[in-house]
Amino acid sequence: MPVLRAVLVLVCLALVPAPAAAASLDRVGFVAGLCDDAAAQVRAAEGLIQSAGEVPADDLAFAAGLLGALAERRLACPADGALLLDRPGASEGRDALTGLARATPDARVPVLGLRQRAAVETARGVTALLTGPDPAARAAGLAAAERRIATVPAAVLDRARDAESDAGLKERITGLAQAAALSSPDPVRRRAAIAAVAAHPSGAAQARLAALKGDPAYAADHAFRAALDAGLATVSRAVAVGDGLAVVYNGLSFASILFMAAAGLAIIFGLMGVINLAQGEFIMLGAYATYGVQEAFRRLAPGLLDLYLVAAIPVAFCAVALVGIVVEALILRHLYRRPLMSLLATWAVSLFLVNLVRVTVGTQNLQFVMPAYVSGGVPLYADFVVTWNRLFAIGFAAATLVLTLLILRRTPLGLDIRAVTQNRDMAACLGLPTRRVDRLAFGLGSGIAGLAGVALCPIYSVNPGMGSGFIVDSFMVVVLGGVGSLLGTLVAALGIGGANVLIEPVSGAVAAKVIVLVGIILFLQRRPEGLFAVRRRR
């Protein structure tokens, strides 16, 4: 029956665009919702998420613009309609519906509460996932939507998957769509969902699966039970491994900071027996030198600003080494035979430096631009996140260790330093200029403290008082490691860092510090020369 067939085809043709047309966004209502109270804002954002599977792309782009403006406080709400501002606090904007320019006399600019913020973030994620111009934008959208995946309907994920051109992203969306069927009535899809959840283990996934143990199917359906038990076992194991990795990483990171702070001291204390209380302030000066490099880049080469941390390495080393050499030449060289005097003198230097910086720069925390390679982190396995700033410090400490060892073991200066450390008088008899070696070694030790300042910029707040916190820890490390031994310093830093991180979850941070300190005291009672004592003749 060709006629009927023709009619059918016509009907189908008429129906094909129909769902899209029927589900188009109520723009006026959406705008009004975003400009209303908290509950209405949440309704508008959640309504968009629910319908995003069918809404045409231009409506989604329209909604994305409004949501972005709302999140960035660029959406002004006069008595009627809404205005998009170019920047927060602008006095003029474009009407959200008509695009015409309008003034904003005392229009309200809504602030997002946490509930609205969550809904708006998810809605923005969904729109970015569906309309993002490149895979990176869509992946970011997916990550945002994933945080509250329970509120995202299956239709949205299906639409995103069908439209996705990037293979990796498509796979991720498919996995998420499968995982969303955790409470589906179909047992096969449900088991697939369990496997999909277990494929991306985390504490949250563990909680999601564990909640299913109370499900009636767990007792009734054998296959479901087996799938759930297997999934839970996988996730629990992965979470345990992830937590273990996190402990190792935290220990390494703390140890790298301790090592950076103590390495310079190990050389100075080992060589000259000078207890340099200004070492913390040298670290602080290194951080301020880094800030100086950043400001210079900002002025002279704004395009290369991200590289300032790398450029700061030689600058901080040289600047602080120079300060160290000046301090040695002006003050310390007169006090070598009087250890208590040199201790007091370096303490005075530390006070002087703190106050000098306070008066010239101010006490506020310095504002650093954090390039991408030292901000944020990447979830590596289960709940284990590698944070870039700490990885930077670990790498930095490793490089410092290698370079310092090379200098000490392979250069003439290193040979001189080792000779003077082992037997000052004999070295002098053999014609070594011990005073010159002292000065250079003090410069080297100070320069390493300056490097520590560079490594610490992305981790700690930089202000004039930042150095005082390091001095106790660094002395602990140096004394425990054995005076004058760089390897001892490394092992002691790893030991103290690791012990702190292991004890902290059990007994709290305050007790961890005390326990570690008591442990060190007991150890030094047994072995006063520390872990690795340099053999020396007296």
Place this chain on the structure above:
Amino acid sequence: MAHLTRRSFVGAASLLASPALIRPAFAADTVKLGCLFSSSGTMANLEGRLNHVVRMAADEINGRGGVNGRQIEVLTSDPASDWPLYAQVGRQMLQQEKVAALFGCWTSVSRKSVLPVVEQNDGLLFYPLHFEGDENSKNVVYVNSPPASSVLPAVDYLMGQDGVGAKRFFMIGSDYVWPRTINKQLKGYWKSKGIPESAWREEYVPFGFSNFQTLVNQVRSFASQPGGQAIVVLTVVGSSIPDFLREFANQGITATDVPILGLDMVEADLEGLDTAKLAGHLNCWAYLQAAKSERNTKFLGDWASYVKARNVPFSADTVIDPMVSAYDSVQLWALAAAKAGSFAVPEVRKAFAGLSFEDPSGYTLTMTGENNYVSRGVFIGSVNEKRGFDVLWQSPNAPKPVPFSPYG
């Protein structure tokens, strides 16, 4: 420990050099006010600003002709963030300099150390910080709010439908009296609401602690456990605040996952941080820079021009609650002294009853004869991308302060 040695050195050195600690500017026919704010040590970045605000308020009053026909002279000092030193400098100011009132202290531990000094000498200390309450001395004016009118409204907000419906709480604090008392009261409050003890965790860190990796890991695993939305109640102080926030953001936890209620968090703590990843975390104070009122606009302008004119080493466009509270303190003292017609502490104290002052927050501050507390408004702020706080909620009026918590 070298650190302890240093601190005792500071103490010893200041014993010898104490007359030089106070910087007076002698003039005839003046009345002296003393400041106890550190400009060195861990609290320098925060407390240091308050010296200048007190000066600014005094200048303003002097410009109007002073109080009771006398010009105000402000004495500043530097207790170096060393708690016992606050008491010592305070005693000196009261006994040798005969100041009419003291303005000072940030941490509760410094206030507790000054407390016996002002009580023995019958002095008057204006304390500009919100704090743990549970104290009512006739010699201290508590210019900022006790927990009932700052912390509890904020926690209520987070537990309510407008917030996140918080059910579980991770408390992280510095190890001293303020965090411990606040947390004790919070636990009592949650118990009174029938929340089980398994719903919270409490951790303390030493002063100046900065390695927050392990704690942030713990927060993440705490939040992923079932039982409802978790929040962090943060009572660490000083440089621990930015260090905690940085680690939190770097590990990828956002305010919509686990919001932080930072009870001591102010705009100055966000200096040097990338706040785009921190947007939405909360604080609660009796004043926020974003408060909408004409008096606030005027105050912000006054501070900016004061910074410029006097070359003050602090940011001209950052104003934090304790600054406004310190300003209010001087104004309240001047009002009371004018009302009493005298600078004698007992007379001034009597004049507190019924005082009112319209401060930059937009609320009217009032005092009653019942206690030395000041009734203030409540703001809940939300971190924005520009290292500031947006006003998320504010109380319709200034609630009557409750000095002693029924929950502790």
